[in-house]
Amino acid sequence: MVKAILIGAALAAASLSGCAGLSADVHTAATANAAAVLQGERTYAISRMPSQEASADHPRFESLLTDELARQGLVETAGPSARYLLSVAYDTRPAAIGVGEKGCTPGDCGRARDAPFSLFSGRAYRHALTLRFFERASGQEVYKVSASSSDRDADPLHAMPALVKSALARFPFDAPPDWRVKLRTDKTGGVPVVTSVKPLQP
Known part of the structure; x- marks a missing residue:
């Protein structure tokens, strides 16, 4: 049993490093024609939560x-005066670590059980960002996009x-609605640069 747990945890670590890399999964939810809705004046004001303030x-x-x-x-x-x-x-x-996964299905990457203990540089973390655009005049949500990634760094500012x-x-x-964005770190400024944007197939 102990041997099986060790093998499973090792596979989990390998799966995390192979699946995540410098990439993020993106999911969108929008009106039927978001591109048309978002044409015209592109002004916005950020609505902050008390915790953010x-x-x-x-x-x-x-x-x-x-x-x-x-x-x-x-x-x-x-x-x-902002439109949005x-x-x-x-x-x-x-983060949960998937064991023996061959690929990430849309919205389901890494949703298996946590590894029983930390191996290979410790616990994994899942970082998530969601942006929601509302028309100020009507209050209607016109566009929503979420991005998520996994790594072994607990600091959200790094992600x-x-x-x-x-x-x-x-x-x-x-x-x-589901996409995979791959990036690389610019060697001069250290800023992530998008290298590919591809849809995830169900």
């Missing part, structure tokens, strides 16, 4: 996000550059 780390993350949104042609606007309200949610938590790049690799993502 009080967080010492949130301004660093928000700066990273607004810079990437600006590259997509979205302009942060103070006050009620942007809700931002992110978290980091211990956020890749998650932001992945969630906004296309704006908006069209059908299908």
